[in-house]
Amino acid sequence: MRSFNAEFRRAMVSEVPLVNLVAKYIIRTKGKQVRPMLVLLSAKACGEVSDATYRAATLVELLHTATLVHDDVIDESDTRRGFDSIRSLWKNKVGVLMGDYLLAQGLLRTVETSEYHFLEITSRAVRRMSEGELYQLQKSRQLNATEADYFRIIGDKTASLFATCCELGAASVEQNPLQKKEGAGGGYQVAMREYGECVGIAFQIRDDLFAFDPSLGSTGKPATTDFKDKKLTLPLLHALSKSSNGERKHMLSLIKNGKAATRSYGEVIGFVESRGGIEYAVSKAREYSERAKEALQILPESEARESLVAFASYVIERVK
Numbered sequence: 001m002r003s004f005n006a007e008f009r010r011a012m013v014s015e016v017p018l019v020n021l022v023a024k025y026i027i028r029t030k031g032k033q034v035r036p037m038l039v040l041l042s043a044k045a046c047g048e049v050s051d052a053t054y055r056a057a058t059l060v061e062l063l064h065t066a067t068l069v070h071d072d073v074i075d076e077s078d079t080r081r082g083f084d085s086i087r088s089l090w091k092n093k094v095g096v097l098m099g100d101y102l103l104a105q106g107l108l109r110t111v112e113t114s115e116y117h118f119l120e121i122t123s124r125a126v127r128r129m130s131e132g133e134l135y136q137l138q139k140s141r142q143l144n145a146t147e148a149d150y151f152r153i154i155g156d157k158t159a160s161l162f163a164t165c166c167e168l169g170a171a172s173v174e175q176n177p178l179q180k181k182e183g184a185g186g187g188y189q190v191a192m193r194e195y196g197e198c199v200g201i202a203f204q205i206r207d208d209l210f211a212f213d214p215s216l217g218s219t220g221k222p223a224t225t226d227f228k229d230k231k232l233t234l235p236l237l238h239a240l241s242k243s244s245n246g247e248r249k250h251m252l253s254l255i256k257n258g259k260a261a262t263r264s265y266g267e268v269i270g271f272v273e274s275r276g277g278i279e280y281a282v283s284k285a286r287e288y289s290e291r292a293k294e295a296l297q298i299l300p301e302s303e304a305r306e307s308l309v310a311f312a313s314y315v316i317e318r319v320k
Contacts, residue, residue, distance in 0.1 A: 001033065001036070001037065001040070003054055004033075004036050004040065004054055004057050004058065004061075007054045007055070007057075007058050008027070008036075008057075008058050008061055008062075009027060011058050011062060011105055011106070011109060012026070012027070012062075012102070012105065014101070018090075018094070019098070019101060022086060022090060022094065022098050025086070025089070026065060026069075026086070029080070029081060029083040031081055033061065035057075035060050035061060035064050035161065035162070035165045036057035036058070036060065036061045036165075038162065038165040038166055038169065038196065038308075038311070039053060039056050039057040039060060039165045039166070039168055039169040039172070040053060040057055040169065041169065041304050041307050041308055041311070042165065042166040042167075042168075042169025042170055042192050042195075042196075042304075042308070043056075043169040043170065043172050043173045044169075044302070044304035045169075045192075045296070045299050045302055045304035045305045045307075045308055046169065046170045046173050046188045046192065046299065047173030048173055049172075049173070050172055050173060052113075052115060052172040052173075053169065053172040053173065055109065055110070055113060055115065055118075055172075056115075056118055056168040056169065056171070056172045057165075057168075057169075058106070058109070059106045059107075059109070059110055059118060059122060059168070060106075060122070060161065060164060060165050060168060062102045062103065062105055062106035063102075063103060063106050063122060063125070063126065063161070064161060065099075065102050066099040066100070066102040066103040066106075067099070067129065068080065069085075069086050069087075069095050069098055069099040069102070070095070070096065070099040072085040072086060072087050072088075072095060073087045073092050073095040073096055073099075086098060106122075107119065107122075110122075117171055118168060118171065118172075121164055121167050121168055121171065122164055122168070124160070124164070125160045125161050125163070125164040128155075128156040128157075128160035129156060129157055129160055129161065131156050132152070132153050132154075132155070132156025132157035132160070133157060135149070135152065135153055135156070136153045136157065136231065139153070139232070140229060140230040140231055140232075141230075143230060143232065143252050143255060143256060145232040145237065146237070147234065147237050147238070147241070150232065150233065150234055150237055151201065154200075154201055154204040154205070154208075155197065155200075155201060157204075158200050158201070158203065158204040158207075159196070159197045159198075159199075159200030159201045159203075159204065160197075160200070161200070162196040162197065162199055162200030162203065163193045163194075163196035163197040163200060164196070165196055166192035166193060166195050166196030167189055167192050167193040167196065169192060170188045170189040170191075170192040170193075171189055188298065188299065191295050191296065191298045191299065192295075194291075194292075194295040195292045195295040195296055195308065195312075196292075198288045198289070198291040198292035198295065198312075199288070199289070199292040199311065199312050199315055201288045202285045202286075202288040202289045202292065202312070202315045202316050203315040205234055205281055205284055205285040205288070205316075206285055206315060206316050206318060208233035208234060208235065208281065209235060209278065209281050209282065209285075211227070211233070212235045212236075212269055212272050212273075212277065212278055212281075213278055216319065227255060227265060227268065230255055230256070232255070233281075234277075234280070234281040234284060235272045235277035235278050235280070235281045236251075236255075236268070236272055236277060237277075238275065238276065238277045238280040238281065239251075239271055239272040239274075239275035239276070239277035240252075240275075242275040242276065243271075243275060247271070251268065251271055254267065254268060255268070282316075285315075285316045286316055289312045289313060289315065289316045290312075292312040293309050293312050296308055296309060
């Protein structure tokens with residue numbers, strides 16, 4: 001991670017002083033850096049970490065940071081991880097342009113090293129993330145999301161980038177058996193993509209549970225945010241599927257008005273608890289965690305593989 005952080009800092013350097021100022025602030029307020037860790041662990045589980053691995057980790061962290069900066073503009077968020085957001089300090093225009101700069105830097109550095117397979121993998125994730133956001137916006141307006149819609153949305157919005165991290169890690173190692181291996185259920189790159197997809201879905205389900213049971217933990221955002229944004233997440237969707245038409249209509253009417261949903265937070269929580277929504281979501285998170293671990297069976301035993309197994313357990317137990 002020390003080597004990665006040095007590479008990441010170099011990737012953000014610009015001849016424009018304002019860009020460097022904002023970049024330094026981003027580095028100072030960085031989060032847990034889970035995504036670059038996944039790139040490095042995935043590479044080490046499949047072979048040996050190379051210079052290409054650090055470039056891949058930098059690419060995904062630039063992309064992830066760009067999406068967070070843009071998200072704060074879209075959501076009009078004043079804070080990020082307990083710090084002032086970029087848009088609150090430098091206004092929306094700087095937030096949008098800084099996000100664009102970070103994305104462009106990641107793409108350009110990949111082109112300069114002719115690692116076009118990294119671009120293909122990453123571009124799929126960018127498309128899925130954008131589609132997921134737009135699909136969620138559509139469903140929040142119509143308030144007609146199903147459980148299948150929910151998994152499509154979190155798969156595109158969250159799991160796609162986790163899958164990209166793990167696939168890039170596998171693709172970055174030297175002499176990696178990327179081709180399909182007879183009798184082994186697929187190559188390392190395929191297995192790592194499956195692992196990342198499943199662990200990303202489990203990660204997001206856990207995130208969504210925090211809004212319904214604060215004792216599990218918190219993402220740092222107000223628990224009522226999902227209700228205010230009219231997001232129908234898995235605990236609520238399951239509860240709605242177990243209710244009468246009258247109860248369903250009443251709950252959806254509370255959600256429809258964001259402010260009313262915030263005031264009716266306790267009633268919605270009680271409804272979800274009484275219909276087993278929290279237990280159901282916990283069980284689905286465990287299911288995806290186990291699927292992630294199963295995907296790793298193709299890999300040789302190593303400390304890196306064990307760390308990936310441990311991470312799949314961590315995502316459904318974490319408190320923030």
